[in-house]
Amino acid sequence: xxxxxxxxxxxxxxxxxxxxxxxxxxxxxxxxxxxxxxxxxxxxxxxxxxxxxxxxxxxxxxxxxxxxxxxxxxxxxxxxxxxxxxxxxxxxxxxxxxxxxxxxxxxxxxxxxxxxxxxxxxxxxxxxxxxxxxxxxxxxxxxxxxxxxxxxxxxxxxxxxxxxxxxxxxxxxxxxxxxxxxxxxxxxxxxxxxxxxxxxxxxxxxxxxxxxxxxxxxxxxxxxxxxxxxxxxxxxxxxxxxxxxxxxxxxxxxxxxxxxxxxxxxxxxxxxxxxxxxxxxxxxxxxxxxxxxxxxxxxxxxxxxxxxxxxxxxxxxxxxxxxxxxxxxxxxxxxxxxxxxxxxxxxxxxxxxxxxxxxxxxxxxxxxxxxxxxxxxxxxxxxxxxxxxxxxxxxxxxxxxxxxxxxxxxxxxxxxxxxxxxxxxxxxxxxxxxxxxxxxxxxxxxxxxxxxxxxxxxxxxxxxxxxxxxxxxxxxxxxx
Numbered sequence: 001x002x003x004x005x006x007x008x009x010x011x012x013x014x015x016x017x018x019x020x021x022x023x024x025x026x027x028x029x030x031x032x033x034x035x036x037x038x039x040x041x042x043x044x045x046x047x048x049x050x051x052x053x054x055x056x057x058x059x060x061x062x063x064x065x066x067x068x069x070x071x072x073x074x075x076x077x078x079x080x081x082x083x084x085x086x087x088x089x090x091x092x093x094x095x096x097x098x099x100x101x102x103x104x105x106x107x108x109x110x111x112x113x114x115x116x117x118x119x120x121x122x123x124x125x126x127x128x129x130x131x132x133x134x135x136x137x138x139x140x141x142x143x144x145x146x147x148x149x150x151x152x153x154x155x156x157x158x159x160x161x162x163x164x165x166x167x168x169x170x171x172x173x174x175x176x177x178x179x180x181x182x183x184x185x186x187x188x189x190x191x192x193x194x195x196x197x198x199x200x201x202x203x204x205x206x207x208x209x210x211x212x213x214x215x216x217x218x219x220x221x222x223x224x225x226x227x228x229x230x231x232x233x234x235x236x237x238x239x240x241x242x243x244x245x246x247x248x249x250x251x252x253x254x255x256x257x258x259x260x261x262x263x264x265x266x267x268x269x270x271x272x273x274x275x276x277x278x279x280x281x282x283x284x285x286x287x288x289x290x291x292x293x294x295x296x297x298x299x300x301x302x303x304x305x306x307x308x309x310x311x312x313x314x315x316x317x318x319x320x321x322x323x324x325x326x327x328x329x330x331x332x333x334x335x336x337x338x339x340x341x342x343x344x345x346x347x348x349x350x351x352x353x354x355x356x357x358x359x360x361x362x363x364x365x366x367x368x369x370x371x372x373x374x375x376x377x378x379x380x381x382x383x384x385x386x387x388x389x390x391x392x393x394x395x396x397x398x399x400x401x402x403x404x405x406x407x408x409x410x411x412x413x414x415x416x417x418x419x420x421x422x423x424x425x426x427x428x429x430x431x432x433x434x435x436x437x438x439x440x441x442x443x444x445x446x447x448x449x450x451x452x453x454x455x456x457x458x459x460x461x462x463x464x465x466x467x468x469x470x471x472x473x474x475x476x477x478x479x480x
Contacts (some may be wrong), residue, residue, distance in 0.1 A: 007083040007084075008083055008234075008235060008236070009081060009082060009083045009209075009210070009211050009233065009234040009235055009236075010080070010081070010083075010209060010210055010211075011209060011234075011236075011253065012208070012209045012253035013068060013071075013207045013208060013209060013210070013253070013255060013302060013304065014302065016071070016080070016081070016209065016210045017053075017055060017068060017302075019080055020052070020053055020077060020080060023076070023080060023085075023086040024052065024086075025052045025053060025074070025076050025077055025080065025086055026052050026053050026054070026055060027046070027051070027052045027053070027054050027055070028054075028055045028057065029042075029054060029055065029056050029057060029058075030057050030058065031058065032058040032059070032060055033056050033058065033059060033060065034059075034060040035059050035060055035061065035062065035131060035132070035133040035134065035142075036060075036133070036134045037133075037134050037135070037136070037137055039056055039059065039067065039069075039133045039135075040133055040134065040135035040136055040307055042054065043069045043070055043135075043305070043307035044136070044307050044309055046070065047070050047073050047307055047309070047310075047311055047312060048309075048310060048311065050074055050311070053068065053069060053070045053071055053073070053077060054068075054069045054070060055067070055068050055069075055302070056069065059131045059133075062130075062131035064299075064300045065130070065131040065300065065301055065302075065303060066131070066300070066301075066302050066303070067131055067133070067302070067303050067304070067305055068207065068302050068303070068304050068305070069304075069305045069306075069307055070305075070306060070307055070312070070313060071147055071210060071213065071304060071306070071313060072210065072213070072214070072313045072316050072317055073306070073311065073312055073313045073315070073316055074316065075090055075093060075316065077316075078093055078316050078317070078320055079092075079093050080210075081210040081211065081214055081233075082096045082097060082100065082233065083096075083235065084096055089390075090341075090390045091390055093320065094320065094323065094324070097233070097320055097321070097324060098324055100232050100233045100234075100235060101218075101229065101232055101233060101321075101324060102232070103232050104225070104228040104229060104231065104232045105228060105231030105232050105234075105235075105236065105237050105238075106225070106227075106228050106231060106237060107227040107228065107230070107231055107237055107238045107239065107240040107249070108237040108238070108239050108240070109239075109240050109241065109242070109249065110239045110240070110241050110252050111241070112241070113239070113241050113252035113253065113254075114253075114298050115241075115252065115253070115254045115255065115256065115257055115296055115297060115298055116244075116296045117297070117298050117299045118296065118297050118298070118299060119244070119294070119295075119296050120294065120295040120296070121244075121293065121294045121295075122293070125172070125173050125292055125293065125294065125295055126172040126173070127144060127169055127172060127173065127175065127258065127292055127295070128169060128172055130144060130256065130295070130297075130303065131303055132144045132169060132303075133305065135274070135305070135307060135308070136273070136274040136280070136309070138272060138274070138280050139168075139272065139273050139274060139280075140168060140269065140270060140271045140272050140273060141168040141169055141170070141176075141270075142168065142169045143166055143167065143168050143169075143273060144167055144168070144169055144175065144204070144206075144258075145165060145166050145167030145168075145175070145177065145204050146166060146304075146305050146306040146307075146308060147164070147206070147213065147304040147305050147306035147313060148164060148165075148167070148204050148205060148206050148304065149162050149163075149164065149204075149205040149206075149208055149212060149213060149216040149250060149251070149254075150162070150163050150164060150165045150167075150177075150179070150185060150202065150203070150204055150205075150216070151202065151203040151204075151205060151243075151248045151249070151250050152185050152188055152189070152200055152201065152202050152248070152262075153188070153201065153246075153247070153248055154188050154192060155192055155193070155198075156192060157223065159222070159223050159225075160225070160226075160227070160248060160249055161184045161185055161188060161226065162212070162215060162216040162226035162227065162230075162250075163179065163183060163184055163185050163216055163217075164213070164216050164217045164314075165177055165178060165179040165183065165185060166178050166273060166275075166308075167204060167290065168270050168271070168273070168287070170268045170269075170270075170289070173291060173292050174268065174289055174290065174291055174292065175204075175258075175260075175289075175290040175292060176267075176268035176269060176270035176287035176288070176289060176290075177262075177270065177287055177288045177289075177290055178270055178271065178273075178287050178288070179288065180420060182373055182374045182417065182433075184222060187222075188200070189262055189264075189288065193262070193264050194264045196264075197264050197265060198264060199261035199262060199263055199264060199291075200261060200262040200264070201243070201245070201246035201247075201248055201259075201260075201261050202248070202259075202260055202261060202262050202290060203243050203246075203248050203250055203257055203258065203259050203260075204257070204258040204290075205250045205251060205254045205256075205257050206254065206255055206256045206257070206301075206303050206304045207254055207255025207256055207301065207302055207303055207304045208250070208251040208253060208254040208255075209230075209234065209238070209251060209253050211230045211231075211233040211234035211238065212226075212227075212230040212234075212238055212251040213304075213317075214230070214233055214317055214320070214321065215227070215229040215230035215233060216230075217313075217314065217317040217318065217321060218317075218321035218322075218325070219318070219321055219322045219325035219326075220321075220325065227240055227249065227251075230251070238251055239251070239252040239253065240252055243257070243259045243294075244259060244294050244296070245259045245260075245293055245294050246259065255297060255298050255301040255302050255303060255304070256295070256296070256297035256298070256301045256303055257294075257295070257296050257297070258292050258294075258295055259292070259293055259294040259295075259296075260290050260291050260292040260293045260294070261290065261291055261293070262288050262289065262290050263288075263289050263290075263291060266289045267286040267287060267288065267289055268286075268287055268288075268289040269285070269286070269287065270285060270286070270287025270288075271285055271287065273308070274308055274309050275308055275309075275421050276308050276309070276312050276314040276315060276347060276348060276421070277347045277348070277349065277421055277422065277423050278309055278310035278311075278347050278423075279423040281420075281421050310347065311344045311345065311347075314348065315344035315345075315346075315347060315348060316344055318342060318348045319341070319342040319343065319344055319348075322342055322348070322376075323340045323341060323342045324340075326340045326342070326351060326353075326370065327339070327340040329369050329370070330353065330365075330366060330369055330370075332369075333365055333366075333368070333369040334365065335353075335355065335362060335365050335366055335369065336355050336356040336357045336362065337353060337354065337355055337366075338354040338355060338356050338385045339353075339354040339385075339389050340352070340353055340354070340389070341354075341389040341390050342377075343392060345392070346379070348376055348377075349376070349377060349378045349379060349422065350377065350378075350379045350380075350381070351370065351377040351379070351380045351381070352380075352381045352383060352389045352395055353366050353380065353381065353382045353383070353389075354383055354384070354385050354387065354389045355382055355383070355384070355385065355443065356385050357446065358382060358383075358384055358441065358442075358443020358444065358445075358446065359441065359443060359445060359446040359447075360407065360408070360410070360441050362382065362441075362443070363382045363408075363410055363439050363440070363441040363443075364410055364439070366380060366382050366439055367380060367410055367412055367437060367439035368412070370437070371412055371414050371417065371437050372417065373417060374417055374419070375414045375417045375418050375419065375435065375437055376419050377437060378422060378424075378435065378436065378437050378438065379437075379438055379440070380437065380438070380439040380440065381395060381399055381403075381439075381440050381442050382439060382440065382441055382442055382443060383395060383398050383399075383402075383442040383443060384398070384402075384442070384443045384444060387442070395442075398442050399440060399442050402442050402443065402444060403440045403441060403442045404441070407441070408440055408441040408442070409438060409439075409440055409441075410438065410439045410440075410441070411436055411437070411438050411439075412436060412437050412438075412439075413434070413435075413436045414434065414435055414436065414437065415432065415433070415434045416432070416433050416434070417433060418430075418433045418434055418435030418436075419433075419435070420433060422435060
């Protein structure tokens, strides 16, 4: 039971924005802003200030369209997504996510929705008519897919996958994308469509309800229904609707949808792009090519965007859904885990694991469990359960004082599972998806007697209970 009572999660993007505005977590910009880097620069600076989300209501060259930027790039907005007060503490947000995520609610299919107030098909399709900014200086192009739900389907099992992947405008009817091979969409494309030389139906959804976006970014297992996960996170069934050109389904409350297909025998230049690790990712390379056949959207659509980089939306949503997934992975591996935290400051490369029993053997267990199909974390800290994993000050202090620089450091090299966006990898390593992960044993040796463990020089540990009580009872009278 969380300390804060959870309310109903926002039912669509517009109600989410209204809730954020009431809590002071949405800034509305009525002044006209240019799509060519000005909008991106404002958004990036606001993110780095841990500021509110932004609604840009007037965009140069795009009358009638607006952009909702950085929807969930702070823990306050993650709390609102789950129906909690914006001031809820991080452990409470995790607890509420786990509670909701454990009870899937299947979606309800509808026949029509506001996202089809405008329908554009065939020769009239022009993705350049959508308000798509040049986000960062040095990007390979204008990215339309940043805060989006990318929908595809396994033709053999029927599993419909919702994910979040970047897509760049190639020309009026084509997009170049980068769902890298270990991702669910990448696996479906490379294993089920490319060998058969068949195009893969795909939809890119912008401006859906926050629960659906949160589900699309989750680290869920292959075969799990993300629409039902979105329902669990929202606390009610998500309304879904079928595409006009395929049997793919997506949230009916979306603002804009691009329907099309990934061509199995063609590629296009894609990138570079300033990504979530906080650096520009590589050079222009070969991306998958999507042909856009249909565009549908609301009248005066509010498109969505994540201004990626240091402390962006992915840092928060991965910390939340990914943290829960990591904990379950460790539990299945038999690790005595008490909690997992993926701090946004670590750009999805740092993972903090609390354990009830530590030591090198447990640290190796953690490292092996987190370097499987995908090796996202290059630094893993395993700490005793007397360390608050959500307090980075406590974690850094424990790391600096408890981790033996030689015995407490374990390095594992990986091949074929490394994240190519990791900035410290060279180009040869990225091409092979090779790299390494380091786990740090930040726990007292299990062989030590209790008398050998140093006593903390802290208020809560150094003084007798009666002295602490006296100080706390008289705190204000001391003039503090």
